[in-house]
Structures are given as C-alpha cells and as structure tokens.
Amino acid sequence: MKGVPPEHLAELYFNRYPQEVDPVWLNPCVDKRHREIWNPGKKCSDFPSLLVVGPQKTGSTALYTFLKLHPNVSANLDSPTSYEELQFFGSPNYNKGIDWYRSFFPSGRAVKFEKSATYFDKEAVPMQAGALLPSAKVIIILLDPITRAFSWYHHQRAHNDHAALSHSFYDVITNTDKHNREVQSLKTHLLRPGFYYEHIQRWRRYYPDSQIMYVDGEQLTSDPAQVMTDVQLFLNTDVLIDYRHILSFEDEKGFYCIKRSVGRPKCLGAGKGRVRQYGQVDEKSRAYLQQVFYTPNLALKHLLAQVGSPIPSWLAANS
Numbered sequence: 001m002k003g004v005p006p007e008h009l010a011e012l013y014f015n016r017y018p019q020e021v022d023p024v025w026l027n028p029c030v031d032k033r034h035r036e037i038w039n040p041g042k043k044c045s046d047f048p049s050l051l052v053v054g055p056q057k058t059g060s061t062a063l064y065t066f067l068k069l070h071p072n073v074s075a076n077l078d079s080p081t082s083y084e085e086l087q088f089f090g091s092p093n094y095n096k097g098i099d100w101y102r103s104f105f106p107s108g109r110a111v112k113f114e115k116s117a118t119y120f121d122k123e124a125v126p127m128q129a130g131a132l133l134p135s136a137k138v139i140i141i142l143l144d145p146i147t148r149a150f151s152w153y154h155h156q157r158a159h160n161d162h163a164a165l166s167h168s169f170y171d172v173i174t175n176t177d178k179h180n181r182e183v184q185s186l187k188t189h190l191l192r193p194g195f196y197y198e199h200i201q202r203w204r205r206y207y208p209d210s211q212i213m214y215v216d217g218e219q220l221t222s223d224p225a226q227v228m229t230d231v232q233l234f235l236n237t238d239v240l241i242d243y244r245h246i247l248s249f250e251d252e253k254g255f256y257c258i259k260r261s262v263g264r265p266k267c268l269g270a271g272k273g274r275v276r277q278y279g280q281v282d283e284k285s286r287a288y289l290q291q292v293f294y295t296p297n298l299a300l301k302h303l304l305a306q307v308g309s310p311i312p313s314w315l316a317a318n319s
Ligand SMILES: Nc1ncnc2c1ncn2[C@@H]1O[C@H](COP(=O)(O)OS(=O)(=O)O)[C@@H](OP(=O)(O)O)[C@H]1O
Pocket: 055, 056, 057, 058, 059, 060, 061, 062, 117, 150, 151, 152, 154, 220, 221, 255, 256, 257, 268, 271, 272, 273, 274, 275, 276
C-alpha cells in the first residue's frame, strides 16, 4: 500500500472532475438526511419561491418595483454592495453559503422573490438555482434584443465607459478587432444576453416549462397592468390586484409610474427610462442586428409556440 497526501489526491480528483471544483448548494429540504441535520430553526420556506432573472435592460426594475407593491409578495432586503440585486448565483456571493442568502428573506409573506437581472445569461446560474430552489418559479423578460443592446450601450455611456463614449453603436456591434479588449467586451455585453434561445434552453434543463413565465418586455412598458395580472395568475397569489388602480402613465417620464394618494406619481429613477433622451437605433445598425439575431429569434419563436407562451409582437415581426 502506498500513502498519498490528501492534497495530491484532491488535485488528481479535481483535474479529472473540474465541474466539481465549486460546491453546489442543494436544497436542505429535498434530502431527508440534510433536513435532519439542518438547524430546526431554519425553514426552507425562508428561500424565495420566485426568481426574476432578467436579462439586463429589459424592464426588470419596473417589474421588481411593481411586484413589491403586492400585499402577498415581498422582495429580499437590499444587499450592502449590490443594492436590490443579491446576485447570489453565478457570482462570488455563492461561496458565502445558503445561510447568507437566506438572511435576506426575513418577511413572512407568501411569495418571496429576488430579481437579479444578471442571472439570465450566466452559464452556472440555472444549474445552481435549480439545485437550491427546484420548485421556484422563474420569470424571464423578453425585449427585442436590438432594443436591449442599444439600452445597454447608453447605460454604459451614462456611466462614462470609455469604449461606449469613443465608439458609435454601429462600430461596437460590428467590431472584429479581437485585440481591442474594451470594445470587444462591450460588444459581448451588448449582444450575448440577446441570444435568448440558447440561454433559455439552459434554464429549461433545470426547470420544467410549467415553472417558467416569459414576459413581453414591450408589453411591460406599454401595458404593465396587464402584465401584472398575468404574473399574479402565474404565481397563484391569493389576492388578485388590479394594477390599473396603482399605476398611471406619466407624460414627463414617458413610462408608467406608481400613483400616490398625494402629489405626483412616483417613477423609477433617472437611470431607468433613458430612451427618451437617446432615441432610436439607426437604420444601419438595426439592419445589421436583424441579421445577427434572425436565427436565434426564429428558434425562440418556435420554442414559445411549443410551450404555449404568447409570442411578443416584436418577435412575431421576425420572419
Ligand atoms: N415603468 C418604467 N419606468 C422606467 N423604465 C422602464 C419602465 N418600464 C420599462 N422600462 C425600461 O426598463 C429599462 C431598464 O431595464 P432594467 O431595469 O432591466 O435595467 S437594469 O438591467 O436593471 O439596469 C429602461 O431602459 P432605458 O430606457 O434604456 O433606460 C426602460 O426602457
């Protein structure tokens, strides 16, 4: 018999099974043995039963803000570093463990949720979320990926991103210079999340279709009250709130805002709804991106038809 130091064994093992290097948090209540050794004061109902996963720039903050107004629904407490988005899955926060995650959901309301718009297209997230929260519901917002990309470009300009300030939108989306790292990285952020079909397929590996809802991002802007009715039906909330009594269109903002008993409605902050200032995508960029997204959009359209989900109007026009 030959003795081998444990570090050496571990190295051999993880070289062979690299996918096991990072721990995966399972739901303690799914496995009887875990439940038995888990502190009796902790409950699995402390975890969220809904994840709003984005993608970024699709109206996720509006959905989050409107959902929080529901009497049966509560969001996580703010994180000291990333504010309303916990960004637990697919980030270094994941290594802080499930008690860290749980501690952000103290409320006793029936539906607890978190919205982290970065979740949608991060490789590891569906697997990690599916392992910890297998019975959670998942909301994905589908906005025209061209609109989404343009919004992200202007978000970056507003945050003084050098690449966005010194290159036109068209230059960034058509960039082929791999050595220009900052433009390449911006291009990736503009385009990658918009390949909805491939990301959704990853979510579908870990969540059944019955637990996934697709929200039309354009409808969320133009008719949020209807979207909120559909969301409540999807969540089976005991109370059905009519958001037409809660939201009103504000001309100055150009978006729906929250009515108040006294004074003007409360709108989302200045960082949401910039489209008023930056306007429309130029025709050349639009034509180019229509080509880029044509095949993935077609696949998405088939997928939505297959799962019986309504086809957003922007997608119906993709033919
Ligand atoms: N009611 C309401 N008020 C303000 N903005 C609204 C609203 N509904 C949808 N939108 C659109 O949401 C876009 C921002 O999306 P997100 O909240 O997902 O952005 S983020 O990823 O969290 O940064 C934001 O994009 P920009 O216009 O580019 O700022 C809006 O077009």
